[in-house]
Every structure is written in C-alpha cells, then in structure tokens.
Amino acid sequence: MKMDGVLKLYFGESNLPTPDYIKRAAARALEEGYTFYTENAGLPGLRQDLADYYRRLQGVALDPQSEIVVSASGVQALNVGIRCVLNPGDEALLLSPAWPNASAIVRMDNAVPVDVPLLLRRGLYRIDFDALRAALTPRTRLLVYTSPSNPLGWVATEDEQAELLGFARRHDLWLLADEVYDRLYYGAAELGAPAPSILRQATRGDAVMVAHSFSKTYCMTGWRLGWLVARRDVAERATQLNEFIISHAASFIQRAAQAAIAQGEDELRRMLIRLKENRDFCLAALRQIPGVTVPSPDGAFYVFPRIDGLKDSFAFCWKLLQETKVGMAPGVAFGSGGEGSVRICYAAERAILEPAMERLARFLSRSWG
Numbered sequence: 001m002k003m004d005g006v007l008k009l010y011f012g013e014s015n016l017p018t019p020d021y022i023k024r025a026a027a028r029a030l031e032e033g034y035t036f037y038t039e040n041a042g043l044p045g046l047r048q049d050l051a052d053y054y055r056r057l058q059g060v061a062l063d064p065q066s067e068i069v070v071s072a073s074g075v076q077a078l079n080v081g082i083r084c085v086l087n088p089g090d091e092a093l094l095l096s097p098a099w100p101n102a103s104a105i106v107r108m109d110n111a112v113p114v115d116v117p118l119l120l121r122r123g124l125y126r127i128d129f130d131a132l133r134a135a136l137t138p139r140t141r142l143l144v145y146t147s148p149s150n151p152l153g154w155v156a157t158e159d160e161q162a163e164l165l166g167f168a169r170r171h172d173l174w175l176l177a178d179e180v181y182d183r184l185y186y187g188a189a190e191l192g193a194p195a196p197s198i199l200r201q202a203t204r205g206d207a208v209m210v211a212h213s214f215s216k217t218y219c220m221t222g223w224r225l226g227w228l229v230a231r232r233d234v235a236e237r238a239t240q241l242n243e244f245i246i247s248h249a250a251s252f253i254q255r256a257a258q259a260a261i262a263q264g265e266d267e268l269r270r271m272l273i274r275l276k277e278n279r280d281f282c283l284a285a286l287r288q289i290p291g292v293t294v295p296s297p298d299g300a301f302y303v304f305p306r307i308d309g310l311k312d313s314f315a316f317c318w319k320l321l322q323e324t325k326v327g328m329a330p331g332v333a334f335g336s337g338g339e340g341s342v343r344i345c346y347a348a349e350r351a352i353l354e355p356a357m358e359r360l361a362r363f364l365s366r367s368w369g
C-alpha cells in the first residue's frame with residue numbers, strides 16, 4: 001500500500017468510480033430528508049424494487065415484506081445470515097478456494113469452518129460431492145458456496161445447484177449462496193443476463209439463503225449496501241439482529257440504490273463489455289507463459305492462474321511486488337485448494353493490465369523458469 005507506482009491487481013473491486021446518476025440520487029435523497037431512522041429490514045420501496053428485480057432477471061417471486069432484508073453490505077448479509085443459523089460448536093462446509101470472510105464469520109460464531117475444495121479436471125472446476133459427503137458430521141448445519149466465485153470466477157451450473165440443494169435437503173443443512181457477482185456473468189447468450197440464482201430452484205420453504213450486494217454490480221464498494229434473501233423465519237431473525245448491529249443501512253444510500261436498480265442496466269452492459277475484453281486479454285497473455293495454466297472463468301472479475309512448482313504463493317507475490325511492482329493476491333489467502341495459484345483482478349485499465357502481464361511473464365522466466 002505504501003509503495004508508489006504499483007500495478008494493483010490484488011484488490012476485489014473495479015477501478016471505475018460509482019456512476020454519476022447514483023451519486024446524484026444520494027444527494028437528492030439527502031435533500032429530500034432521508035436522514036432519519038428507517039425500518040430494520042430496509043426501506044419498503046427498496047425491498048419492493050429488489051423483489052421486482054428478481055422477478056425480471058431470475059424469474060423468481062419473492063415477498064418483499066418477509067423474505068428480503070437490506071443490510072449494510074454483502075459481508076454484513078453473510079454475517080447475519082450465518083449467525084442466524086449456527087450455534088457454537090456447529091460445523092459449516094465451505095466450497096473453496098473462497099473469499100475468506102465467510103469462514104472467518106463462522107469462526108467468530110464459535111463454530112467450525114470445513115473447507116471442501118473444488119476439483120479441477122480438464123480445465124473445469126466441479127464440486128466434489130464425495131468430499132462433501134465425507135466431510136459431513138452430526139454437527140454439520142450449513143453449506144456455503146459462492147457463485148460466481150471469488151477468486152475462481154467459477155459459476156455453478158443449474159445441475160450442480162440442483163445437486164447442492166438435494167444434498168442440503170437430504171442432510172438437513174442450511175444452504176447459503178453468496179451471489180454478489182451474479183451480474184458479472186459472461187456465460188449467457190446475452191451479456192447482462194445474470195448467473196442463475198439458487199432461488200430459481202429452491203422453494204420458499206427451503207432452508208436457503210442468498211447474500212447479495214450493490215458493491216460489484218454498480219461500483220458501490222465504499223457505500224456499504226447489500227441484502228439477504230432468506231426463508232421468512234430467518235429473515236425475521238436477521239431483521240431483529242440488524243437492530244443490534246447497525247439498526248439499518250443508511251437511509252439515503254438505500255434511496256441511491258433504488259436509482260441504481262432503475263437506471264443501471266446500460267452502464268452495467270458497458271462495464272461487462274470492457275470486463276469480458278479484459279478477461280480474454282488476460283487469459284490469452286497468461287496462456288502464453290510456460291508453466292501457467294488458467295481455467296476460463298465465466299463470472300466475476302478474477303482469473304486464478306496456477307503456476308507449476310509454486311509452493312508458497314505469499315512469498316511469490318511478495319517477490320513479484322518487490323521486483324516488478326505488480327501486486328497480485330496470493331492463492332493461499334483463499335483457503336484449501338488456493339495454494340499454488342495467484343488471484344488477478346482484471347477490473348482495471350488495459351494500460352495497467354498489459355504491462356502487468358508482461359512483467360509477470362518476464363519475472364516467471366527469470367526467477368521461476
């Protein structure tokens with residue numbers, strides 16, 4: 001962070017600023033008096049807009065009154081969701097490699113996270129259901145997965161989601177899907193269509209939760225706004241829990257989020273075109289480097305190349321930074337299955353990505369070849 005001139009590809013956000021129409025909506029909301037307390041579950045208007053958004057984009061009917069809870073970020077949605085369903089001593093299965101926060105939240109609840117790595121076969125990630133079954137114990141209560149995934153960009157197919165849901169039903173587990181990257185999806189015929197949500201297959205009576213966020217879709221990371229979709233009993237508990245954590249997300253930011261939902265599609269499509277080009281550029285550049293293999297990700301804004309012979313990704317990233325001023329995230333930070341890889345965020349300009357890929361290639365041929 002203190003070093004000047006670093007090509008930063010280690011972070012988890014786009015370098016685009018929040019679009020102006022969202023900033024203007026926040027200013028307008030302040031003028032209009034959205035400066036008071038509001039409902040613990042969030043502004044009713046925003047919850048209605050979110051329900052309409054699910055109907056339009058995922059073909060899913062949700063009750064905005066009882067199944068959607070607005071939170072102050074995706075990470076807070078994960079926090080209240082996990083907290084509502086785990087008791088101390090319970091165990092949670094987490095598909096990995098994964099962004100480490102869900103696992104840390106499980107530990108904060110005095111429960112036990114158990115990583116279950118995805119399998120990489122012929123360039124494709126898939127869920128290891130045998131390993132999931134083997135990891136079950138009488139204390140297992142929760143299964144968490146992220147699709148599209150950070151750091152892999154992997155997206156669970158609808159068949160895999162059906163199997164996860166069946167597994168959770170059979171073993172009486174809560175299934176928590178982190179879907180914060182669902183709009184950053186390149187696997188559909190039309191750019192802008194979301195990655196499939198687990199909510200398409202779950203009934204409203206299923207023990208299923210979805211954590212979501214405005215951060216990634218609308219370049220609003222610093223605003224801190226997200227939501228949780230959950231079965232109504234847990235949504236009610238999450239709403240109560242909100243009271244004692246943050247009471248509610250900031251009122252004027254919730255109004256700005258309504259503008260994001262209403263007007264955000266064109267800007268999102270422009271961002272997706274740029275992200276897809278960046279992804280393809282990085283994949284092509286990485287695949288030319290001897291000893292590097294990289295699966296093609298269908299979502300989010302990360303690639304996760306595996307480097308032959310790499311045993312200590314932290315030391316590797318440190319040396320890469322010192323010698324070339326390229327910042328990447330070590331794979332080891334993402335739990336089991338992450339070591340041996342690095343995470344590259346490609347939501348940056350080509351003027352950053354191009355020299356970064358060149359320097360990585362040179363560094364690998366010098367120090368690692």
Ligand SMILES: Cc1ncc(COP(=O)(O)O)c(C=O)c1O
Nearest residue numbers: 012073074075099150180213215
């Ligand atoms: C997989 C995943 N889930 C949740 C979040 C949380 O997003 P936020 O707290 O900004 O809404 C992130 C952010 O990087 C993420 O990568």
